[in-house]
Amino acid sequence: MSSTPIFARIQSTRTASDIVRQIETLILEGVLRVGDRLPGERDLSVQFDVSRPILRSALKTLEAKGLLTTRHGGGTFVADVIGEVFSKPMMELISSHRKAAADYLEYRREIESIAADYAAQRATEDDRLLLRRIMTAMEEAYETDDFKREAELDVELHNAIGECAHNIILLHTLRSCYRLLADDVFYNRTVIYGFPGARAKLLAQHRAIFDAIMASDPAGARTAVRQHIDFIEQAQREAARSNAWQDVSRLRRNQRESDIK
Known part of the structure; x- marks a missing residue:
């Protein structure tokens, strides 16, 4: 991941859905690519300017959607959203x-x-x-x-x-x-x-x-x-x-x- 933050501060309601939409857009636009590791929870909550419970809720939603994955040993990564074109x-x-x-x-x-x-x-x-x-x-x-x-x-x-x-x-x-x-x-x-x-x-x-x-x-x-x-x-x-x-x-x-x- 680049050292330059790509996540923007949540400006208004500071809800989990705001974070979900922002990360979805970053994946959709190709800013976040398959295998990219997200910053740690502390850094990410600071960048979004949200509480950790709100952040955890957003990450859990994105994981349920198959957009993020948590690997053994720690770390949250962009899931394989491309998938196999052919078996x-x-x-x-x-x-x-x-x-x-x-x-x-x-x-x-x-x-x-x-x-x-x-x-x-x-x-x-x-x-x-x-x-x-x-x-x-x-x-x-x-x-x-x-x-x-x-x-x-x-x-x-x-x-x-x-x-x-x-x-x-x-x-x-x-x-x-x-x-x-x-x-x-x-x-x-x-x-x-x-x-x-x-x-x-x-x-x-x-x-x-x-x-x-x-x-x-x-x-x-x-x-x-x-x-x-x-x-x-x-x-x-x-x-x-x-x-x-x-x-x-x-x-x-x-x-x-x-x-x-």
Whole structure:
């Protein structure tokens, strides 16, 4: 959690329902994300300027609604309000079928184009500051060959763009979409990173999306997203073809070696 308070003092009636509404809004707007830990009871009651019994009542209501959860060992956290888009058996089923991967990228191409378009129109100065920090961190990860951090920031940048679109439904739709991206359900990012020049191209594509949003260029942002997804599609196809070649070559070598013996 940020050290800067995000909870506002309750101005009027100071009831539990006032706290409930404020926290619900913070979750809905994406300020509070899945797994975020709320401040301790003492700090939270000071920030809201309410008594602890009122605060406890509000937290209990939010927990009953499935928006907050208390973990063993202490602490109140934002619950998994996104949930599973697909059940585990379904994820395993679709991840093994090529058409599902193609459909996923087709979906991302369209939905992310809209998000980038809106972000270019609606991003605030705070949004731009966040995007700039993520982009800078991504470039640093690239320069230091920190593949794991680079992959994490890839997802974080796309998430942030969804937030900058300032559309609640789009925000949560994209978050569920990127959960699959983070888990490498539809394609193995490591394989794409291993493709000659792929990391540099991906970085340039992310920079192009970023630059268009920062320039308030909706059309440019849409184009940059489409080029990014097109590249992923192409790299995925070529990686699959290369793997198929290797499989055939291995079988051929094994067969020839047995003949030679």
